[in-house]
Structures are given as structure tokens and as C-alpha cells.
Amino acid sequence: MSVISVGIVGGTGYTGVELLRILLRHPNAEVKVLTSRTENGRRVDDMFPSLRGHTDLQYSDLNLDELKKCDVVFFATPHGVAMKHAEELVAANTKVIDLAADFRLQDLAQFEKWYGLDHACPDLLKDSVYGLSELNRDKIKQANVIGNPGCYPTTVQLGLAPVLKADALVKPESIIIDAKSGVSGAGRKASLGMIYSENADNFKAYGVAGHRHHPEIVEALENISGQKGVFNEILFVPHLVPMIRGMLSTIYIDLTDAGAEADLQALYEQFYANEQFVDVMPAGSSPETRSVRGANQLRIALYKPQPKKLVILAAQDNLVKGAAGQAVQNMNLMFSFAEEAGLQGIGLLP
Amino acid sequence: MSVISVGIVGGTGYTGVELLRILLRHPNAEVKVLTSRTENGRRVDDMFPSLRGHTDLQYSDLNLDELKKCDVVFFATPHGVAMKHAEELVAANTKVIDLAADFRLQDLAQFEKWYGLDHACPDLLKDSVYGLSELNRDKIKQANVIGNPGCYPTTVQLGLAPVLKADALVKPESIIIDAKSGVSGAGRKASLGMIYSENADNFKAYGVAGHRHHPEIVEALENISGQKGVFNEILFVPHLVPMIRGMLSTIYIDLTDAGAEADLQALYEQFYANEQFVDVMPAGSSPETRSVRGANQLRIALYKPQPKKLVILAAQDNLVKGAAGQAVQNMNLMFSFAEEAGLQGIGLLP
Amino acid sequence: MSVISVGIVGGTGYTGVELLRILLRHPNAEVKVLTSRTENGRRVDDMFPSLRGHTDLQYSDLNLDELKKCDVVFFATPHGVAMKHAEELVAANTKVIDLAADFRLQDLAQFEKWYGLDHACPDLLKDSVYGLSELNRDKIKQANVIGNPGCYPTTVQLGLAPVLKADALVKPESIIIDAKSGVSGAGRKASLGMIYSENADNFKAYGVAGHRHHPEIVEALENISGQKGVFNEILFVPHLVPMIRGMLSTIYIDLTDAGAEADLQALYEQFYANEQFVDVMPAGSSPETRSVRGANQLRIALYKPQPKKLVILAAQDNLVKGAAGQAVQNMNLMFSFAEEAGLQGIGLLP
Amino acid sequence: MSVISVGIVGGTGYTGVELLRILLRHPNAEVKVLTSRTENGRRVDDMFPSLRGHTDLQYSDLNLDELKKCDVVFFATPHGVAMKHAEELVAANTKVIDLAADFRLQDLAQFEKWYGLDHACPDLLKDSVYGLSELNRDKIKQANVIGNPGCYPTTVQLGLAPVLKADALVKPESIIIDAKSGVSGAGRKASLGMIYSENADNFKAYGVAGHRHHPEIVEALENISGQKGVFNEILFVPHLVPMIRGMLSTIYIDLTDAGAEADLQALYEQFYANEQFVDVMPAGSSPETRSVRGANQLRIALYKPQPKKLVILAAQDNLVKGAAGQAVQNMNLMFSFAEEAGLQGIGLLP
Secondary structure, X not given: OOOEEEEEEOOOOHHHHHHHHHHOOOOOEEEEEEEOOOOOOOEHHHHOHHHOOOOOOEOEOOOHHHHHOOOEEEEXXXXXXXXXXXXXXXXXXXXXXXXXXXXXXXXXXXXXXXXXXXXXXHHHHHHOEEOOOOOOHHHHHHOOEEEOOOHHHHHHHHHHHHHHHOXXXXXXXXXXXXXXXOHHHHOOOOOHHHEHHHHOOOOEXXXXXXXXXXXXXXXXXXXXXXXXXXXXXXXXXXXXXXXXOOEEEEEEEEEOHHHHHOOXXXXXXXXXXXXXXXXXXXXXXXXXXXXXXXXXXXXXXXXXXXXXXXXXXXXXXXXXXXXXXXXXXXXXXHOOOOOOOOXXXXXXXX | OOOEEEEEEOOOOHHHHHHHHXXXXXXXXXXXXXXXXXXXXXXXXXXXXXXXXXXXXXXXXXXXXXXXXXXXXXXXXXXXXXXXXXXXHHXXXXXXXXXXXXXXXOOHHHHHHHHOOOOXXXXXXXXXXXXXXXXXXXXXXXXXXXXXXXXXXXXXHHHHHHHHHOOOOEOHHHOEEEEEEOHHHHOOXXXXXXXXXXXXXXXXXXXXXXXXXXXXXXXXXXXXHOOOOOOOOOEEEEEEOOOOOOEEEEEEEEEOHHXXXXXXXXXXXXXXXXXXXXXXOOOOOOOOHHHHOOOOOEEEEEEXXXXXXXXXXXXXXXXXXXXXXXXXXXXXXXXXOOOOOOOOOOOOOO | OOOEEEEEEOOOOHHHHHHHHHHOOOOOEEEEEEEOOOOOXXXXXXXXXXXXXXXXXXXXXXXXXXXXXXXXXXXXXXOOOHHHHHHHHHHOOOEEEEOOOOOOOOOHHHHHHHHOOOOOOHHHHHHOEEOOOOOOHHHHHHOOEEEOOOHHHHHHHHHHHHHHHOOOOEOHHHOEEEEXXXXXXXXXXXXXXXXXXXXXXOOEEOOOOOOOHHHHHHXXXXXXXXXXXXXXXXEEEEEEOOOOOOEEEEEEEEEOHXXXXXXXXXXXXXXXXXXXXXXXXXXXXXXXXXXXXXXXXXXXXXXEEEOOEEEEEEEEOOOHHHXXXXXXXXXXXHOOOOOOOOXXXXXXXX | OOOEEEEEEXXXXXXXXXXXXXXXXXXXXXXXXXXXXXXXXXXXXXXXXHHOOOOOOEOEOOOHHHXXXXXXXXEOOOOOOHHHHHHHHHHOOOEEEEOOOOOOOOOHHHHHHHHOOOOOOHHHHHHOEEOOOXXXXXXXXXOOEEEOOOXXXXXXXXXXXXXXXXXXXXXXXXXXEEEEXXXXXXXXXXXXXXXXXXXXXXXXXXXXXXXXXXXXXXXXXXXXXXXXXXXXXXXXXXXXXXXXXXXXXXXXXXXXXXXXXXXXXXXXXHHOOOOXXXXXXXXXXXXXXXXXXXXXXXXXXXXXXXXXXXXXXXXXXXXXXXXXHHHHHHHHHHOOOOOOOOOOXXXXXX
16 A cells, blocks of 8 residues: 655644644555744644654654655645745645645635735646545646635535536525634634634624635636626625534525426435535435534535525534545545545544 | 512523523512422522522412512413413403513414414404514503514514615515524423533534524514515524524625615614614624623624625524513513613623 | 722723623722723723623723822733832822732742742732732721732632631641633633633643642631641642633542531531622532622532541632622722622523 | 454443444444434434444344344443343353443442442352453453443543552542543433533532442552552542533542652653553643543643642543443453554544
């Protein structure tokens, strides 16, 4: 069984430690390099005692020569880091999977508007692949650079793909996404807004006037549906839930006459029949976030509370299928490993 | 200062103890009778130690003669209890405030469909008043029987009243209510679905196929707007948040051309200018449930993320403005007390 | 009814906003000055929307001339601030209540060891009074400067005072305090260790090797018992509970023969018979922190699981009886107001 | 690689679903039978959607003939069930692992006192082995019936074994165990005391006057130390933490002169040097429960805040090392599988 060398840039955040949780038990991968701007020389299990007994890895400063020895490098960094190093890594035959936004948006104007950055490698961006594993599997297999999707956009795309790829079942401009996320989605950062006493026993919306995942969703839905320009007015309102992990998007969409008559439950079940990480639940179900806690799984349920209105519920663990798990799923595709390698853990319930 | 005698039927649930928390500090009310089917003779502060030092009340069996001596009786009971006793109490000149659903719906067919009960006093129902304090103030002042609104419907009505009462600003059939509630909304009941380990660190939708508050919302919006039949297809999807108290409704609605041009922020501020328990927050705000924890307050914020789409955020404490607080507010109106009497507590933050 | 002018220095932390929650509803106090190093000119209800509708106060820079116009100034600041300004305020006839540690320890060496600060006004320190309201009531009434007790020490002193003041019932050197606090006790600070995802669904001890409240507890128990030197080896181990507010100390102590024979339940009930803010619960009770959530109350229960071992459970809200509530209680004493003025709110349960 | 057949009696509780989470990914085990008194015919993944995609198992009524075909049967049932069937299973050459208390206490009087049951098979009890894997490994390998330890006793035994097995380092009668558990330890039962709104944002002690794990701890410590009668007066006070999983015991013990001089950190590290599921953390560490969330791991840290007093912190996931994980560890020993088979999952942090 082949084993590849893996580097992780930015190993002190939640996606970094989640990558480690998965990769340290992965049969085909060995993490060789783990970088941090601030923790050079420190053992990672000193910072994250959950890893004690599983690894002797230490953080090192970012050293491109060391990273180039890896077969693949994950960037679990803030936006703007991966794009600085991706060209040099790809030139050295090292594949790149960026968990930030550098390779998510093909529209450079949108990228610069929402992330405040000039793109460092627009040519490489064109060759990069958007890593929504189930929808772009063939391209991912050939890719050198992956832009791993945002957590919210993953739920929206997998939640909507079956009806958007079908012919004229829905009115695309009617889409409303009321999304809810656990607090870990905001990362591991010292900020007042994230402290326990500001978030526990509390619920609120945020980013109502505009959120970075909105343009990503629009671009992705255009690609899925092949329809340009019809998604610009969709609404996306994220909310913050007092829980660590978990994300649920409640998606509302108007059906056409054809959509109202279609058997959408069957459509979804068929669409995802061969997907082990997307679960279309039986009619009447309600996917709970705890049912995917720690698992690389997205669960979907459908409702038609009115004849021409469809409600789609899509739940995932934001750190797994919404981030590190999907990144490893993409790695598995890129290196022709079993797609489920390292990703078969069962969700932690209760 | 006049002081009235108060009875509470059903004092072992969360609305019951919340009524006590408010009424035991109310300058114009004295709780004389507190009933329970199961706890006859037990001190209430034995069951709820938060009340130790504030009352010597004991639970008694329901005794109508005792209740008739009260000026007002609150029913903090399951659906179907208040309607059995209301006529006799009213005949004895005792006012009735029901916190359950017996006097919420004028449409008997809907009541029987959703609550599975024949109504025990349809005539009295006709004379009863729906106790949304801000919208029905004048009628409440004259009422003998109040149907205290459901928690979700309170957020929806106060959230929508300004635009629905204005002329042709919105498309009423487009309303989507994505609502979120803390767990206390489900009451104090021994049921598997409500235990800690099933709800903590979890998020889910429920009642997507149909919820009892849907017909209440439809009837109430018809009354507010004066438009019959246009709200039947609105969507209402409640979700369960891992917090004790708190409720946020995110309401989506399509604007007409007139609505798109109107200054809705000003409209709302004006509409609620004299309301001390409804707070229209400044543009750009996001009402957090913790900002109303324990307070008889509903906070609203408005967004127009698209020119013709309005997003309304409405937050309250489900046990206060969504239940016991509003009930006391109605009592204050019925007895011509200061509307804020007993209700001026500041929310507990953090 | 007399009304005094109040200043609060440091109004952006949790004790600051809790002081406001209490004082804005206090019949004898009006907050005139509210300072912040960073928020000059900002409305306090913009930072804490729970206060919307209750105040128009704005933050100002610390200005001693303004503070001197107040009858009393609360310092809800980090350690080391109050001692810089206390002398000047007292000279201007303004009383000072410090919620930090500047006036808690008479032993200057201990203060400098644990807080790393030279004391700025050791003479004033000698004249200051340690503000454990129930135990030092007479001195507090005469005081110009109050050192408001730490949250943990409050539970320990009130939990132990009855047996320590009695003659030879316990072996003082055997005391073990296993204490647990909600996260708000650590304040409102942007630090990694305090963020939601690091504290939710988690439990741990901290400060096991040494905690600042240890010397305060030792000094206080010496004063209570009149015995010097016998408490140096007591153990104090604090733990962090995933809840916002609340503190429970479980105190273990060996009884002497006399203690084993004494009726300790009666002793405690008698000791606190006239105290409205200390509640000795019936034998067999277990004080829950939620029973005091938001209330200025400490509840105690006693157990003798072995003939010569006493277990004392003492619960309070760390922000109320453990901080802001006790500070206001002290203010009431200092100005001869009713001791319960502003402090009669009932705990928020659930 | 050999694969054994496994039965689980009582598959609707938290230890049952945790056994499934572990065993469905175990290389040497296949769950063939899963019983429930109430859910006969229902798919287990309908009740626990976290298992969707991992199993087609259905619940069946308890049928001894089916269970006898298994190599091992786990009882994840209330106390009193396993003892009724164990003899017949053992006679059929099926091993039994009881996760309840039927085979924990050799002292029948204590069993009957604390569990209110006559023991159904006292002879088999004598042959059964107490399944604290690290301490009784050799006997477990030979056992037909295992009494899987209680969650609290596991932390206490592993926390104390090194000093109790050493000669005269501690004063055994001085032991105080202040223990804290997440709510899942109380099981999956519909009871008022366990509902979300009664436990969230709350902390309390329980069972102070006596807890079933006290006699188990006493008997176990006698066996570990070889000293009878010296542990009868130890204190054990459990507390309930608002978290789902996790348990921390803070253990206080007086050292002898020899103990005060010994290098206890080295003693512990040596004692557990070859144990992969017991982690002695470096001096100064504080084991957090989240560091073992979902992992079969117990972490220990030691403190000597006073020369002759030892504080031991021992953290585990109550459902894993405290229940299902240790049960599988015992199964691995009984069938000569790798002890870590199925148990290498890394804790879920955050």
C-alpha cells in the first residue's frame, strides 16, 4: 500500500488539528512537515493533548524546501498564504490543497472585493480545481491545486445540485439560504466576539449585509446549473449556534410546475446513490448536526410544505465535510486512494 | 396602590415558575393560589429553590372556589385546561389569562385539527381577546379572557406588523419564517427527546411538515393586515437551539416596488416609537437572544440585502415576552396598572 | 428617599455591566459617570444591547474631577487601578469600592508576590475594610474604602464562618476547597484560552499549583477564626465549568470530637438566621448554581458523610454575590440604605 | 485475522450505541445480535442516524438461543439483567461482559444494599473478573464473565494504583474524591432531572449522602492495595457538569513522610510506561476532558501543592474508557486480539 508524504502549513488552528486527527490514522499518508509561524520547535501534542500518544511531530517554521519534498501540502492558513507558495510547490511536483479561499473564486474581482487581496497567481488559479469532491471528482483527480470549498457553500451545493442539474424544476432566483454554524467555524483566534461568555446560551445572525461565502455560492451554483446570472439575488443569512461543531443550512426554493410534479425524493436518492459521504435521509427525517459530529458526512432531507415550495435541510460537521475531511477526500482522489481512506470514522453521538 | 389577588393554575412548568418570578416582585399583584395536579401541599420553593426567601406559597389542588376569589387567574397548563374552567371563573368576575392555546384561534376547525380537542366554550372564545399586547391594547383592556399568544407567533406578528399595516409594501404570500428557539420552549416534561445529551452541542429543524403555531400565525397576520387568504402558503420552519431561553425569527419577505422605495427603518421606528417592550435597533444591528434574557423585550432589526427583499430579525426570551412576561403585560392592561409594572428587569448579560 | 451619585471606572467588563444592571434599577443610586480606556464617547447600550431602553449613559475617559463629584466610585478594573486614585477620591469625600484585589490583602508581601505590584497607598490600605458584607457589616458601615472580596473567597468564608467562629469544632489545617466556576469569572478579555470552542463541553482544573485567591482565603479565615498560622496548608483547587455564571465550592474539613457531636445544621441556620442573602438549605439539599443565577444570594448545604468529616456546599453567582451584587450590598451599608435595595431580583431559573 | 461474533443486549442506551460506534469499525468483531425490549424490528440507524451507512442491524427481542451463537455478549442494560442470563451463556461457551453492576462487587451484602437486588448467580460472581483492564489484565484474559467497572471507579483506581501499590507512601484513610461527570453518565432515560433546561448552564453536587460507586471504589482499592478496612471512611462526592461526555476526578490524599520524599511523577510514569490507554502527563499539566472526547484514554496529572498532600487529576470520557471502550479493551484481552484493536481513534478536539 503506497504511502505519501504530507505537509501541513498552519497547524495551530482548528482545521489544522482536524487534518492531523484524520491523517495520523490514514493508511496512505504520513505527515512529515507541520508548520507554524509562532510555535517553531514545540510538539504539537503539547498544544493539542488529544494527540498525545499518536505523534511526535513538532512545529517548524515554513520552509519551502522541506515542503517541496512532500507529495501534497495542505494550507490550513488564513486567506492569502497558499497563493504565495503554490506555484513554487507545483513546479516541484508537490500538489496543493488550500483550505482557505485563495483558489475558490475564479472571478478575480470578487476575490479582491471580499478578501481585500490581489491574487498572487491568477494563471495557476485558472488551472486550479474547486474541490467539491462529489461534483468535480474527475477534475480533482487531475488537479495540482485544489481550492477546498467553504463550509457553508458545501452544504448549499450538495443540497441543491440534484434540482439544479435537472431541467427547469426550480426558480433559481428564489433561493434563500438560512444557514447556522457552530462557533468553531470562526477558527481558533483570540477575539472578544468569540469568547465563551459571549456565545454560550445565545443565538444571533451575522453577516446579514454580506458574507464572503455569498460570491462563492453564486459562482458555484452557476457552474453546477450552467446558468449564469440567475443567482445574483439569492439570499444567504448565516447564524451562530452555541455549539462547537456542526452546520445546518435550511434552503428555501420555489418550484416550477414541473418541479411541483416531480418526485424530488427519488431524484435526490438517485443522484447520490453511489456517494458514501452524502446521505439522503428518508422522507420526514430531520438531519441533526450531532449525527455527523466528527464524521465526513453530509445528510440531506427534503420537504414540500407547500405544493410549489421546496425546503432542503443539509447538515454536516463544518470541520470535517466542511473543511478537513473534504480536503482529505480530495487528496484521496488526487492520489487514487480509496475515496473513503481515513474517513470512515462514525460520528460521535451522543 | 391597588393590589389584586392572583391565581396560577399549573405552577410546576417553566411558564408557571416564570410567572412567579415576575409576579412575586410585582407592586400590584399578590399570588394567592398556586395549583398543581401532583404537588398538593408542597412548597413551591422546594421544587424551585430560586424562589427560596421570596415566598411561602404551597401548591394546592385545583379548587374553583378558591380561584374565584382571585381577580385574575393565569393558566400555565397544557392545552385544554383553561377552556374547561373559564366560563365559571368569568361568571364569578374573575378574569382569565390562558398561556396555552385554548383562546388563541378563532377558527374552531383549525383548533380541533391541530390540538385534537373540541372546544369547550366556543361562545366565550368569541368574546376572548388575543393578547398580543402592542397590537390589541384597547381590546385587552376590556377583556375578561385573554388567549396569550404563542412564542413564535409573537415574534412574527411584532416583526411584520409595521409593513403589513402599511399599504402594499410587501407581497404577503412570499413570507418565509425561519425560526429558532431555545429548549425551554418545549416545557418541563420528562421526555427522551428533551434530555441534555440529546440537545446539547446539536442543532436541528423540527415540525417542518407542520407546526401548531402555523395556523395561529396565519390567523393573526390576517387580522393585522385585514387581508384574508393571502397567508395560507407562508412557510414556517422552527429549529431547536442548544440554549435554555431565547428565540430568534429570521423572516424573509418580497417587497413590492413601493416597498423597495420606502424607508422601512423609519417606518418601524415610528410604528414602535411609544412601545417600551419593542426595540427597533439601529440599521446594521443584529439582535442577540442574550440581550433579552429574562427581559420582557423584543428586539427587531431590518435588512435589505437585495433591493426587493426584506429580512427581519426578531429576538425575544421565549419565556418572557413570548409567554409569562406578555401575560403579565396583559394583566397590567386589564387592570389599568402601569404597563411596565413588574416588567422592568434588565436582561441578564452575560 | 435619598439618591446618591455613582461613578463606575471600567465599564466594559462583566462586573461593570453587572453593576449597571443592578444600579440602573436601584432606588437610591444614579450612575453619573462611566469610564473606559477605549470607548470614550460610545453609548454603553451600543456595547451591551441588554441595556437599551434603560440608560443613555456614555463612556468617558477617566477624569478624577468628575469622579470626585460622585458619592461613591466603583472600580471594576484590573488589579492596580483603584489604588492609584483612591487617596485622592477619599480626600474629596468620595467613597471607593474596589472590585479588584487592591484592598483585599493586608499582607503587602502577599499582595506583591501574587499580583506583581507595589502597593500605591499602604496607609489607606490599613484603613480600608474587607467587604464581606455579612461578616464585617459594622466596619463596612464606617468605611471609606472597601476591598470587595474575590468570588471564590466569598464562598469559602460564608461556607466556613459558622464552624470557624464556634469553639474547636473543626481542624482548621485539614480544609480542602474544591471549587468550580463558570467562565465569566475570567472576565471579558480576548484570549485564546477563553474562546467558546476551547471551553464548551469541557471540564478541567486550573491554577492547581497556586491561585491568587489562596492568600486571600488564608488571611480571611485567620480573621474570621482569630487563629493565625493554622490555615497555611489548606488546599484550594479551582476548576472551570462550561457555563457562563455560577460558582460552587465543595469544602471538606475534619471535625473534632466536639464537632462530630454538634448539631451543625442548627448552628448554621442560627448563624445566618437574620441574613437575607445567605440561605442555609434544609439537610439533604444540594445547592444548584442556577438557583442563584442573577441573584445576590449564596446557598449552603451541609453533609456529614462520615462521623468526623464535614462537607460544605456553597453556591453563588460569581458576578453577583461574588462581585457586583456584594459590592452594591456594601454600598447600601455604607450609605445606610436598606441592605437589600436593588438586590431583590429573583434568580433566573430555568 | 480472526473475527468473532458479538451480541449486544440493550442497544438503545448510550453505552449501547457507543459499543456499536467502536465495534462496527473493529477489525476482529462483527455484531450479529442487538436486542431491545421496545424496538424489536427497528433499524438501529433509524434510532441513531450517526450509524447510517455503517450498518444494517435491526433490534431484536432478547433471544438466548441467538445470543448463545455469539462468542461474546455485552450487556449494556440496567443493573440486574446480565446476572439472569450469564450462567446459561457461559454454559454455552459464550463469554459475558456486563457494563452494569452485576459483577462489580464481590460483597453480596453491599450489592444488595446499594442495588436492591438479590444476586441471581453468586457462584458465577465468584468466578467473574473485575474488568479494570490495566490492573487485572492476566485474570481478564482467562475470564468468562467480566464486570466492567463503573466510570467513576475507573478514574479512582487508575489515579491511585501507583501510590497504593507502593509501600506506605500515602495515608489511605485520608482519600477524598471530588468527582465531576458529564450528563451522559446518567444514561438515556426520560426523566425530568435530566432534561436540557435543568442541566445546561448549571452545576451541582449529587449523591453526597451516598453513591453506588462508593462501595465499588472501597472494594477495588482494597484489592489494589491489599489492605482491608482502611478505605471505609474515604469521601466520594460526585458533581454534574453541563457537558455531554467527560469525567474528571480530583483526588486528595495525605502523604506519609516517605511519600513526601518520593518522586511520585517518576513513580507514575514508570507504572504506566507500557500502557497505551493511560497517559501520565508532564508535571504542571491539567488534563482536560475534551482531550479524551471519544477516545479510550485516561489522562493523569499530579500536584503536590503542600509537602505532604498529593492532588491527582484523572480525566476520561465516561462512555469510552469509563464504559464501552474499556469493555472492548477487555474483549480484546479475552480473545487475544491486539489490545488496541478498534480503540485507536483520536479524541475529537475541539
